[in-house]
Amino acid sequence: MIYLELLKIYLLSIMYKFVLIILLFSKITFASNFSLDEFDIEINSNFLGKEVVLFGNKDKESSIIFIFEGEDKEAKLTTKVKEGYLWINKTRNLNNQPSFFAIFTTPKKTLNEIFLLSTLKDKHPLISNPSLRLYEIRKAMKSKNLYIEEELENLNGNLFLKKFLIPDNISPGNIKVYMYELKNDQIIKMSSKNLIIKKGGISFKLEELLKKESFIYIFILIVISLLLSLLTNLIFRRK
Structure with a gap:
């Protein structure tokens, strides 16, 4: 009986989520726009990650590029380097690296194609060039589920949807969400919103009390x- 009750609650939560998405879709169907199913995520010691739904609509003739970029922070990059006959681990300190980075496109675009867009390169240093250094940083972030590079799912000619995971090792802070609309490989529109990752729980409240x-x-x-x-x-x- 308990299992059936839990299953019922789970199914109802999914139903409410999709009803919310449908209602939000109805508000943005008259212009290229996007939304998330939620814009505030609370993390604590029991946080196991959170699925986020990105959705919206676009002009049928347009291409869309989404970039999720977390706040800059200090990080360490460990790579294997060959010295003589031995491979050793070499650690470098990195400054101003985003805590999270994701690229979603429709139709699918490779990084090599994105490198040709000067506006994106200038605004987002992590994808500013095809250098080995940036490749190693992206690879290291990907191994920790902090870097994503995927295609948006098209629901029909102009609606799109994407489910992705905010991992359990995410740092608190603001993730800036950029939508770039392109025609003939030229950016014709850019809009942005914020996805807030914030600490919660008793331990965080005690920490804040200690500080203040x-x-x-x-x-x-x-x-x-x-x-x-x-x-x-x-x-x-x-x-």
């Missing part, structure tokens, strides 16, 4: 420790 109100936090810890001490003494006295 350190005195109150320490006072609470002292009170809790005193109460535990008194409780322990009472238990031993009864024995």
